Amino acid sequence: MTSIATAMTLLVAGTHAALGAEQISVLHWWTSGGESKAIRVLKDDMDKQGYVWKDFAVAGGAGAAAMTALKTQVMSGNAPSAAQIKGPSIREWADQGVLVDIDKAATDWKAQLPAQVSKTMQANGHYMAAPFSVHRINWLWINKADLDKVGGKPPATWPEFFALADKFRAAGMTPVARGGQPWQDMTIWETVALSQGADFYRKAMVDLDQKTLTSPQMLQVFQIVRKIQGYFDKSSTGRDWNLATAMVINGSGGMQFMGDWAKGEFANANKQADVDYICAAAPGTSNAFTYTVDSFVFFQQNGKKEATPGQLALAKTIMSPGFQEQFSLYKGSIPVRQDVSMSKFDNCAKKSFAAEQAAIKSNSFFPSLAFGDLQPSATAGAISDVVTHFMNSNEDPQEAVRKVAAAAKVK
The missing domain is CATH 3.40.190.10 (Periplasmic binding protein-like II)
Incomplete structure (x- = not known):
């Protein structure tokens, strides 16, 4: 008792x-x-x-x-x-x-x-x-078996990227695994903008400089994004990001633009860096770091x-x-x-840390517009609406340039 x-x-x-x-x-x-x-x-x-x-x-x-x-x-x-x-x-x-x-x-x-x-x-x-x-943010994830199969290498430039995408398509896989949600579209657009150089990104995304936002370089950003769209699969609209990552993991998708939380999905699937998948800076962005x-x-x-x-x-x-x-x-x-x-x-992760330290020293360490780290919510939302509309329509890139410059004025 x-x-x-x-x-x-x-x-x-x-x-x-x-x-x-x-x-x-x-x-x-x-x-x-x-x-x-x-x-x-x-x-x-x-x-x-x-x-x-x-x-x-x-x-x-x-x-x-x-x-x-x-x-x-x-x-x-x-x-x-x-x-x-x-x-x-x-x-x-x-x-x-x-x-x-x-x-x-x-x-x-x-x-x-x-x-x-x-x-x-x-x-x-x-x-x-x-x-x-x-x-x-500015990572490109690549299925290594797919890459080896087509005899390719991680692309450092946009011509190299599109050449690899063509090889993936010819081999019967979806070249670019994409989740069709506004923030994922913004991730691609922002990364392409970063590929135009640190000064361009700073003036366009940080300063919201109207001259830069309406420049030939911004037109090129939308043109490159439009070309990337041609390598999506028809079922990408509305897809969650981790399902797009799963496509790269299982080999049905060759590449994905996504921040390094994607690596958590690879790890959760018992995949190893440089063995099962490749992490590379997106084309043209190796010397910069969006975070x-x-x-x-x-x-x-x-x-x-x-x-x-x-x-x-x-x-x-x-x-x-x-x-x-x-x-x-x-x-x-x-x-x-x-x-x-x-x-x-x-x-x-070690490559990311090294890139971070180098970017801090070179003044190319930038908050991400796509993920709410850079501009007030009203401005970021207005720009996101422009990009989302562009990627879900046949809108002319020149018209998109005009609209994104106007959206940057929203407070």
């Missing part, structure tokens, strides 16, 4: 402890195989620290559906503890007065983050977001304007070297902290 009574006492005590634990509600859009495995690392780390993780995952590679859900939650007074937000949107949410700063957790962040990234995580001089990792930085912002809870212990613990965990390493190993990214060893990473 004594042992039963003791066991019951411990059970009740444990239940009370669980009930007293802070619940951390987290909104994000990491739902594919590799992404789910990566976010589980964070959940497990928080569980070990005694916090109760409440997952609110909303499918959709670029987060549009998640942002709609987030706005609904905030307006209804039920904001999550943390939400996946990035780029200018961090400041936009901060300006609404609904976030809490996490300065208490950011003791060494300024020293360990690339200056450009550190600035993006702040609003009014305070850290409002915790960054996870850096994803390089997106995953990050969480932290919302006021119960009307309190200071971060809760759980929010601070979550921010600290995200930026801890151990978590940074393990998360990126699963996600396909590279750590955003500059002091994390790359010894456990594969060749693609």
Whole structure:
């Protein structure tokens, strides 16, 4: 009887402890195989620290559906503890007065983050977001068996790219695996724009310079994109990005333009870099680096304007070297902290880290317009609408140039 009574006492005590634990509600859009495995690392780390993780995952590679859900939650007074937000949107949410700063957790962040990234995580001089990792956008993924079959090599120029695409088509495979969603179309368009040179990208995408946006080079961007479209399969419209990646994995698709989260899908399928697939900078972009930085912002809870212990613990965990390493190993990214060893990473990640460091030094390290890291949401959305319409119609490239220049004026 004594042992039963003791066991019951411990059970009740444990239940009370669980009930007293802070619940951390987290909104994000990491739902594919590799992404789910990566976010589980964070959940497990928080569980070990005694916090109760409440997952609110909303499918959709670029987060549009998640942002709609987030706005609904905030307006209804039920904001999550943390939400996946990035780029200018961090400041936009901060300006609404609904976030809490996490300065208490950011003791060494300024020293360990690339200056450009550190600035993006702040609003009014305070850290409002915790960054996870850096994803390089301007990658081209190639099935190695397909490449060997046609006797090709990773293309460094657009003529080489189209010659390889022709070989893939002649061999009976889809040359370019594409997911027909607006953000995926933007990924291709933005990458082609980057191929016109760092100065062009800076003036067109960062400065929104009208002369550059209406230049012959921008016309060439749309012309190259139109030619790439000729190598898609007829079933690409509406396809999720990871299904397009699966085409490259199984060999039915030869190449894919996609950020390095695609590598998480290859890893999840037990495929190895340089053995089963090739990662190469997209044609004409080897000396530049477009990036997106995953990050969480932290919302006021119960009307309190200071971060809760759980929010601070979550921010600290995200930026801890151990978590940074393990998360990126699963996600396909590279750590955003500059002091994390790359010894456990594969060749693609090491190439990405080297490219990042070189791009930072050469001033060709650029936030991605396609992934919301560069321009305010209204401007980015207007440009995306132009690109989406172009890629789903027979619109003349010259007309698309006129429209994209007009869209850049939207505020």
